[in-house]
Amino acid sequence: MGRMAYWPGGKTTQSFLVQCSPDLVVTKGLSSHFLGGLAARKLRTPCVWHVQDFISERSFGIYRRAFGLAARLLPEQIIVDGNSIAEQLPQSLRPRITVILNGVDTKLFRPGLDGTIVRQELGIPDDNLVIGNLGRITPWKGQHYLIEAFASLAGKNANVTLLLIGSPVFDNDTYQRRLLKTVADLGLEGRVKLPGYRHDTANVLAAMDIFAFTSVEKDTSPLALLSAMSSGLPIVSFDIAGARGVDGQR
Numbered sequence: 327m328g329r330m331a332y333w334p335g336g337k338t339t340q341s342f343l344v345q346c347s348p349d350l351v352v353t354k355g356l357s358s359h360f361l362g363g364l365a366a367r368k369l370r371t372p373c374v375w376h377v378q379d380f381i382s383e384r385s386f387g388i389y390r391r392a393f394g395l396a397a398r399l400l401p402e403q404i405i406v407d408g409n410s411i412a413e414q415l416p417q418s419l420r421p422r423i424t425v426i427l428n429g430v431d432t433k434l435f436r437p438g439l440d441g442t443i444v445r446q447e448l449g450i451p452d453d454n455l456v457i458g459n460l461g462r463i464t465p466w467k468g469q470h471y472l473i474e475a476f477a478s479l480a481g482k483n484a485n486v487t488l489l490l491i492g493s494p495v496f497d498n499d500t501y502q503r504r505l506l507k508t509v510a511d512l513g514l515e516g517r518v519k520l521p522g523y524r525h526d527t528a529n530v531l532a533a534m535d536i537f538a539f540t541s542v543e544k545d546t547s548p549l550a551l552l553s554a555m556s557s558g559l560p561i562v563s564f565d566i567a568g569a570r571g572v573d574g575q576r
Contacts, residue, residue: 339365343369351366353375363399375403376407377411379545380411397416397419398416404422404423406423409425412425435553436558438558439532440532441529456486456533456534457488457538459537460492460527463499463501464501466543468540471540471564472490473514476518491523492522531559532557535559536561543566545568548569551569
């Protein structure tokens with residue numbers, strides 16, 4: 327079996343590829359598609375893009391067109407996790423595109439798990455209704471909308487808690503600080519829990535009564551939403567293509 331390259335932080339892409347001399351490069355993440363694809367092309371190493379984000383249609387579709395141009399030149403094959411992404415790419419690339427939808431382990435994410443320990447750990451009273459969200463802390467995940475909506479609900483009901491699970495990536499905590507300021511400005515300290523990233527996802531979901539999916543773009547086959555569905559949680563969601571399509575993917 328040939329070697330595949332994973333690009334760790336702290337090294338330039340090309341120098342890393344030269345060092346490990348892989349037979350195949352697989353990229354994930356928009357910046358990695360460009361950087362890894364360019365480096366692999368220069369070294370004449372086959373490259374596969376694993377595309378998991380819907381490409382923004384902002385700025386009159388400039389991002390999508392630039393992505394489509396790079397997709398023609400850099401990867402030999404493209405894996406996408408939703409039909410909506412495949413439809414964004416040029417028709418000429420269809421023979422090189424494979425749609426593989428995300429999935430979750432239904433033995434791990436299942437109804438009936440006990441979330442009591444998680445609630446106790448986070449200081450959530452037993453009689454509280456817990457509205458939860460799980461995902462990267464980033465603006466397009468829309469957590470600020472959920473906090474603002476929760477403020478109205480919290481003012482009418484003292485027995486409701488909002489639980490936001492996740493953390494920023496790439497050491498950028500600007501949005502997280504914005505969320506914390508919003509919580510403070512709305513007087514919701516203690517009512518909104520932001521414990522950061524957790525590995526025990528199934529147990530965290532079990533601690534929730536309602537799952538709120540608030541992504542406003544990009545998500546096409548969201549694992550958090552699929553996990554919540556598999557866990558049997560009632561779900562409220564923004565109306566985006568990725569959320570509409572998930573129900574048909576079960």
